[in-house]
Amino acid sequence: MADGGGADRGSVISTGRNAADGRHxxxxxxxxxxxxxxxxxxxxxxxxxxxxxYV
Structure with missing residues (x-):
């Protein structure tokens, strides 16, 4: 999906994995x-x- 500047931001649909899942x-x-x-x-x-x- 392209924005107004023409940059491709990738698919709007996420994969369902978030940053915490990626780390742990x-x-x-x-x-x-x-x-x-x-x-x-x-x-x-x-x-x-x-x-x-106890010390």
Missing amino acids: GSGVEGWVTVTAVLAAVLLSFFATLVVVS
């Missing part, structure tokens, strides 16, 4: 990956708090 996999796998990483970060944070509280 597609659909459910992406959310599982993000959730696992977030859980690991939170777990290490709280483990550090426990260790520091």
Whole structure:
């Protein structure tokens, strides 16, 4: 599809994939990956708090 300047912007119809899916996999796998990483970060944070509280 061309705009007023004649540049071709490609098809108007999207493929259904967004930027988050492109970075973290597609659909459910992406959310599982993000959730696992977030859980690991939170777990290490709280483990550090426990260790520091006993020192």
